[in-house]
Amino acid sequence: MDTSNIEKNLSKNKTNRTKFIIGGLLIIIAIVYLIVSSTQANAQYFMTIEELQSKQSQISGRDLRISGAVIGGTIQYNPQTLTLSFEVANVPADNKIIDEQGGLAKVLHTAVSDPSRPRLKVIYQGVKPDLLQNEAQAIMTGKLGDDGVFYAQELLLKCPTKYEDAIPQQAGG
Amino acid sequence: MIANIGFGALWFALVVAVYSIGSAIYGARRKLTNWVDSARNAMLLTFPLLTISVICLVILLVNGNFEVDYVASVTSKSMPLYLKITALWGGQAGSLLFWTWAMSAFAFAATLRNWERDREFLPWVVVVCSITLSFFLGLIIFVENPLARIWVLGGNLAIKSMFPPTGATLLFQTDGRGLNPLLRHPGMIIHPPMLYLGFVAFVIPYAFAVAALITGRTDDRWIRITRRWTLVAWLFLTLGLLLGARWAYDVLGWGGYWGWDPVEISALMPWLTGTAFLHSVMIQEKRGLFKRWNMLLIILTYDLVLFGTFLTRSGVLSSVHAFAQSSIGPLFFGFIGITFIGSLALLLNRWNDLKSETHMTSWLSREALFLLNNFLFIGILIVCFWGVIFPLISELVTGQKVTVGPPFYEQATAPLFAGLLMLMGIAPLAAWQHSTVKTLGKSIWKPAGISLIIPLIAYLLGVHNWAALFGFWLIALVASVTIYEYGRAVIARARSHSQSWWRAFWELTGRNRRRYGGYIIHLGVVLIGLGVIGMQMFQTETQGTLAQGQELKLDQYTIRYDSIAIFDTTDGRNIARAVVSIYKDGNYVGEIYPRRDYYIESQQPMTIPGLRSTLADDLYVILVDWQAISSSAATFKVYHNPLVNWLWIGGLILIIGTFVAAWPEREIQTSRAKSHKKQLAGSNA
Incomplete structure (x- = not known):
């Protein structure tokens, strides 16, 4: 192979390489764009009930994710309209704090039995989940209404004490 | 007594595993065959030892020895026998033992192979397997012991430990707490072990990859040896995911099958890298490209397997944000970190040896389309990973915890999945190396034309949702291309060998199992896609x-x-x-x-x-x-x-395709270098 041929090959390799680098960059940009736009459109602010009530004015209309302890006595269900309402009591969101206070089961228990805890009324339209019971942990996504009631679109429940693997049960969104 | 025997076997297994690490390294460094053999035998021994331990735990579960804490926490007297046995993986401690046992079984099987041509890999495969085993044995013995009992000391102070603290007496419970009713479903009984078998089987290709990096034998030998292992791992993992989806559909009662829950995602992530790996190793075998990339993929898969094992059974995820609740969390993250950094260091050390042998020339060549496929799989992986860690990042950056739900995953991954389907339709028709719009167009216009019929019919039947029509078209494209390619080959063979079509089909599939198994898998994916579109839209x-x-x-x-x-x-x-x-x-x-x-x-x-x-x-x-x-x-x-239902039928066809692809065939003993030219010239299998 003479030198001109080698040079030709080299330059060909170079254009090839640019072609692939540009293609690769385009794909990366597309993926980054997908992630960023989807994140912005679907971000849910995770808050405790305490935070929710202190920042009420800033968050109206936003998608929120709230965790709380279900107060069994407040559960009301109207099977005619499939309207479920109940109250949840504030529990800390940080697992370290939960551990320090003796684990999730204990935290939920004290939250429910302490009437001075901030509480939040929740309304959910749909099937009553099997795991909805006193001292279960409810994780809800939805929006805070102007009336101070949390309108949940999705409801996950977890009962920490009974089984090792309490599976979160999902009610449709 | 039985608990003690099981615990003794665990300790013995740990000692043996640690010994095999040391003796394998020593033997490899000093080139002492008998040390390496000794290490190998030691590693083989972990399997019978762990089997003893598992049998002991099963006996305790079946007998209802509720003084053992794990037994009390996952079984009760009223449970039927099969549920008592499967309670072995009903909780965290038991699943860790099951994981480790399955891992030792796979290591056992992998080590029994004929090593003659790959002697230099042996010690390092043993080292990787034994390190993984030792880590899990350590976790079981010191942190999450399924055989530990509950002891009462003095008044009513209960202590969980293996052996009695001084002056303590055993706490005999009359009954256990039983298995969560949600888990008492046939799908749930085989779903975890399938997932676990998928997880542990990926350790074997990883072990060979590390062996290749350490020994410097960085040709595609390690890939050829582990090809079947990878397929087996992929088979189990896919089965595990499908069974989990079916269980959710049958039991959770929300009308769906997949909820983008972090636990589900953590099982999906190694599947994504594993699938990317399955595709890209073919390019290394055929064209000598992507060598570094393949190493990176298998390293990622291994660490995602560890991550998935941790997340699926640690109970740390209340599906929201927590990562460090269980005591095994820091240990797991430490081990994942060490193995990941260690493997990357090995990879960088061999970086120059892993140069590609050729260059890609066209974006339409098959190898480039495979690269694109890999990009998309990794893109989906990044979306998943981002979704799982986003709450942590947002809290670090803004002080406000923000999470993303299923709509995020659906919105971000839908175009990527659509891209994968598109590639699935185009790639089988693209030629290696040189492929242009013209050559590709020539081979694709017929099946592509046929595929337009399906969305047209759907439109006439009243489907006016453009996304659904596009989805139907993609599915039709993949199906028609796959069937067209398959059919053309069958007809050609039937003519040239004057065989019946059925016989030609059978023999053709048998002669190139990986290719036609792959086609069958693609057809399965198409049907799964049909089910997903039906449900989503x-x-x-x-x-x-x-x-x-x-x-x-x-x-x-x-x-x-x-x-x-x-x-x-x-x-x-x-x-x-x-x-x-x-x-x-x-x-x-x-x-x-x-x-x-x-x-x-x-x-x-x-x-x-x-x-x-x-x-x-x-x-x-x-x-x-x-x-x-x-x-x-x-x-x-x-x-x-x-x-x-096409989702489940597609799943079944996909499993059949994987069996076809993984079925043992005679190993053709030609290295890629020798047959390289011939393959380029002729068959593009």
Whole structure:
């Protein structure tokens, strides 16, 4: 192979390489764009009930994710309209704090039995989940209404004490 | 006594595993064959030892030895025998033991192979397997011991430990707490072990990859040896995911099969890298490209397997944000970190040896399309990973915890999945190396033309949702290309060998199992895609409270509430079972029985949907509520799930395809270098 041929090959390799680098960059940009736009459109602010009530004015209309302890006595269900309402009591969101206070089961228990805890009324339209019971942990996504009631679109429940693997049960969104 | 034997075996296994690490490294460094052999034998020994340990735990579970804490936490007297046995993986400590046992079984099988041509890999494969085993054995023995008992000291101070603290007596519990009713489902009984077998089987290709990096034998030998292992791992992992989806559909009663829960995602992530790996190793074998990339993929897969093992069973995820609740968390993250950094260091050390042997020349060549496929898989992986860690990042950056839900995953991954389908349609027709729009167009226009018929029919039938039409077209494209390619080869063979079509089909598939197994897998994926589109775009639902004899309409269906029966069973359930008649377009088509089982002892209800399944759709009816006394009215939620059964059928075909691809064939002993030219010139298998 003479030198001109080698040079030709080299330059060909170079254009090839640019072609692939540009293609690769385009794909990366597309993926980054997908992630960023989807994140912005679907971000849910995770808050405790305490935070929710202190920042009420800033968050109206936003998608929120709230965790709380279900107060069994407040559960009301109207099977005619499939309207479920109940109250949840504030529990800390940080697992370290939960551990320090003796684990999730204990935290939920004290939250429910302490009437001075901030509480939040929740309304959910749909099937009553099997795991909805006193001292279960409810994780809800939805929006805070102007009336101070949390309108949940999705409801996950977890009962920490009974089984090792309490599976979160999902009610449709 | 039995617990002690099991625990002794665990300790023995740990000692043996640690010994095999040391002696393998020593033997490899000093080139002492007998040390390496000794290390290998030591590693082989872990399997029988762990088997003893597993048998001991199963005996304790079956006998109901409730002084053992794990036994009490996952079984109860009233449980049937098969559930007591499968409670082995019903909780965290037991699943870790099961994981480790399966790992040792795979290591055992992998080490029994004929090593003659790959002697230099042996010690390092042993080292990687033994390090992984030792880590898990350490976790089991020191942190999460399934054999530990509960002891009472003095008043009512209970201590969980293996051996009695001084002056303590055993706490004998009369009954255990039982297995969560939600988990008492056939799908749930085989779902975890399938997932775990998939997880542990990926350790074997990783071990060979590390061996290749350490020894510097960085040709594609390690890939050829582990090809089947990778397929087996992929098979189990896929089965695990599918069974999990089916379980969710049958038991969780929300009309879906996949909820983008972090636990699900953590099982999906190694599947994504594993699938990317399965594709890109073919390019290394054929063209000598992507060597570094393949190493990176298998390293990622291994660490995602560890991550998935940790997340699926640690109970740390209340599906929200927590990562460090369980005591094994820091240990797991430490081990993942060390193995990841260590493997990357090895990879960088061999970076220059792993140069590509050729260059890619065209974006339309098959190798470039495979690269694109890898990008998309990794893109989906990044979306998943981002979604799981986003709450942590947002809290670090803004101080405000922000999470993303299923809509995020759906929105971000849908275009990527669509891209993968598109590639699945194009890539089988693209030539290696030189491929242009013209050559590709020439081979694709016929099947592409045929594929337009499907969205056209769908449009005429009244589907006007462009995304759904596009989805149907993609599916039709992949199906027609795959069948076209397959069919053309069958016809050619039938002619040239003057065989019947059926025989030609059989022999053709047998002669190139990986290629045609792959095609069958692609057809399975197409059907899964059909089911997903049906569920995502056409699912409808309604709900209502009905008096007996009243009706509720949804699409072309009408359901009529006939009656309800409430009764106790002998195994401790109270069942409310409704009888519902179904009419389709006014014609009676059958009865279904949505019900609610109430587990009296654990006070937990479980909703079991009534299901009418056909190839066209499922009618999925949930009994929400009822008046117990008058039994006059009951509330139902009804889902109409079009095409959903194609998801399960596709899953089955995919599994069959994987069997075809993984079925043992005679190893053809030609290295790629030798046959390189011939392959380029001729067959593009």
